[in-house]
Amino acid sequence: MDRATLDRARGGDGDAFRTLTAPHEPELLLHCYRMLGSLTDAEDLLQETMLAAWRGLPGFEGRASLRTWLYRIATNRCLNALRAGRRGPPEPTPPFATPAPSRLGEVTWLQPYAENLLEGVPERSPGPDARYETREAVELAFIVALQRMPPRQAAVLILRDVLGYPAPEVAAMLGTTEAAVKGALQRARATAPGPRDSSRTEASGVARRFAEAFTAGDVDGVVALLTDEAWLSMPPARHEYHGRDSVAAFLRASTAHADGRGLALTPTRANGQPAFTASFPEGPAGIIVLTLAGDRIQAIARFHDVRLAGRFPS
Structure with a gap:
């Protein structure tokens, strides 16, 4: 991180702020999507994150990296949004008679994530504790599993097993203890899809x-x-x-x-x-x-x- 650019951003230079934060936006959008399951909601929360970062930049002391600081803001903004409650979109009425369903799904707000939005996201997780690869952790089964977890469990699983942050940093991000992080991670892993064989290929045709x-x-x-x-x-x-x-x-x-x-x-x-x-x-x-x-x-x-x-x- 260029100190001169940071100083200009702290002084109110919007271009300097964008220079610092723009490289992180693709992965922050994906992070919000994993937390929320909705691309529309993720885009809104990314904007909230950038606004909070702009307002809070004068207080950024640099004890953590800028990237980690942004992840902390984004994670807590998503948790706040989830605590406030969410309403899924209105359920459509089928234009034809449907057979009885096997079951009624819970995650009605789920939206797909376009492949081009993954451009600029690191292909592999940066931390040694990561268990999932970036693209594996955006597959629908994984996103649905996250939506079914308590939000803090989902946040811990993403920060530890997807992004590879060590437990002390995750505890600092979430304002909790390492013991609480360990417990939440154990419970989240019990319901999350296990990491798959990365050599699996899609059958052509x-x-x-x-x-x-x-x-x-x-x-x-x-x-x-x-x-x-x-x-x-x-x-x-x-x-x-x-x-x-x-x-x-x-x-x-x-x-x-x-x-x-x-x-x-x-x-x-x-x-x-x-x-x-x-x-x-x-x-x-x-x-x-x-x-x-x-x-x-x-x-x-x-x-x-x-x-x-x-x-x-x-």
């Missing part, structure tokens, strides 16, 4: 075959690509379908409704996974994100928020 079958209304073709335990979710709708038969029943109902409407899927990437922007001739129809397990599809997440479509380049 699975996403393409899915798109071909899905747009053709070939439900059997889609189902043939699924694992036996595959599941389908549709945030912000709460309906979830688990198992091939349950997923197939929903797809047959939705395919019958969409028949002849000209559904198109355009490949993109989200959450480190293959994805598609969906559209009809009259306009966007959401984002579909696939979770692969070898040469099969483990999960299909269809996000109905059409406002996000422009965020995903093809």
